[in-house]
Amino acid sequence: MSQLLATFCALPDDVLTELKNNDTNVVAFNDLTPEDYANVTIMLGWDAKIGNAILNAPSSKLQWIQTHSAGVDYLPYDKILAKNITVTNASGVHAEQISQSVIGDILYFSRGLNVHTTNTANKVWDDQTGNTYVLSDFKVLILGTGSIGVELAKNLHALHVTVSGINHSGRAIDGFDKTYAIADYANAVKEADIIVNILPGTEETRNFFNSEFFKHIDNLFMFINVGRGFSVENTALVQAVNDKKIRYVALDVTNPEPLPKDNILWSIPEVLITSHTTGQSYDYNLRLVRIFQQNLPSYFKDGSFIRNVVNLNKGY
């Protein structure tokens, strides 16, 4: 019995039993010794130091990396592709959390909570703050129509919002009133009051939100980024806010992360920064393990996977 699963989190008993029944021992990342590296067949979670040590171990048996995130752009693609290792991601585990964080961001500004949290701290009763909005006042454009985008679109729909989406080809997606191809983004953003980015981090999306993009924006209520920080050119975004083209901004991801204390984004009152936490929940790890677990039977049977396999050539 020489197979090892190296994990970043504790596993529930039923998963431990299933692994044991398939001759796989479980070792926490922190308990791994250099002698273990070559015998790790599965990594649950990623740690750059440990991961590279395992990948570089002579006669490494690594077959499968289950990441704890949906985006996998931090992985060493070349090595993983060269060794024909399967990567599965956490796609689906974040949908509820991120969708609800985005709705929370929108309601925070549209229902005036930004004013009332300050008023509460200052013990100020001000009931003349009525310039607030309901969600049906807005048209929302979501860039990215994967599991998070679909969940968000359906949630917003139930709250009477018209929702458009952008994906690579512009193909129609259940839950969206309308979809555009990314090449046609200029037409899509024209109609939007709120733009939400959930696109994965790829070369195509790097600096996508640059000064050219913001040329097409006018009178946007909100810009929200829950995709990847490097999709946004900070100076172009700040300029758009200064030019009053965008009223409020919520950034879960920034460029770089952590965002340095002297970055101007911290100092703009209309910018809310949530420090890459919108995907979290108190039971996140268990949710992730339940997705991971769905691939175990086929993996142990014939090395195949039924969900969440990443195409590293595309990056998602």
Added chain:
Amino acid sequence: MSQLLATFCALPDDVLTELKNNDTNVVAFNDLTPEDYANVTIMLGWDAKIGNAILNAPSSKLQWIQTHSAGVDYLPYDKILAKNITVTNASGVHAEQISQSVIGDILYFSRGLNVHTTNTANKVWDDQTGNTYVLSDFKVLILGTGSIGVELAKNLHALHVTVSGINHSGRAIDGFDKTYAIADYANAVKEADIIVNILPGTEETRNFFNSEFFKHIDNLFMFINVGRGFSVENTALVQAVNDKKIRYVALDVTNPEPLPKDNILWSIPEVLITSHTTGQSYDYNLRLVRIFQQNLPSYFKDGSFIRNVVNLNKGY
């Protein structure tokens, strides 16, 4: 042409035309003279000083008061009943606003925005704040199953929440998974993680949330009051928070209003106060006028009303 409509807000042209075609002139509250009082047949909005002057005018012709609020407990019931004046309220105009403010309150605390707004102000990047929740982690109990309660129940349902309701008789209401009679509240609150009060202000609901009520509470994530402030006994609520029976509180209404600066509720970090604004929206008055307008044809035809008539003996 001696009929007058006294109004607190501007009216759109089509409503002005409809009134004029029925021999009714429009006067703003601020422009009313004492000579006008007896000729006012309709009050759109309520102002205690002007309203009482109109009611007390010798041979007052007042027939109809359209309030700008859903709750009407501030009106002088006795005088209005004695003169057989019809009161219509703003029920329905607030449903989207209040429902979305309540969801915003819940997401503010459950998605950790309370932490991240402070962190943003302090330029702190902290991504280890993961003890957050999604809405499906909660069972929500709504006291009050009128138009606001139904909208909120349906919205929460779409966000994967199990929703119970309380009304007078316990009758089933579309949109609620379960309903309880108010007399049976002790059983209802046992199963709830979040309690939302939307009950109208009546003698039955005065001090309803008192120490006896909070005896039945344990480990509540949130208590939200968007009904009436005098339904809550402040000391009992504060005690429940101090006893860790309630984690977070959002109060749109307080007892009294405005809440005095020295009231302890301002000083509890887990309490958010929104100063009676959750029903507001930038186009509130227009929404109200559109409800008012629906009664104009029948009123001018035969003095009858098709919606929003208040039973002053019940208070709603």
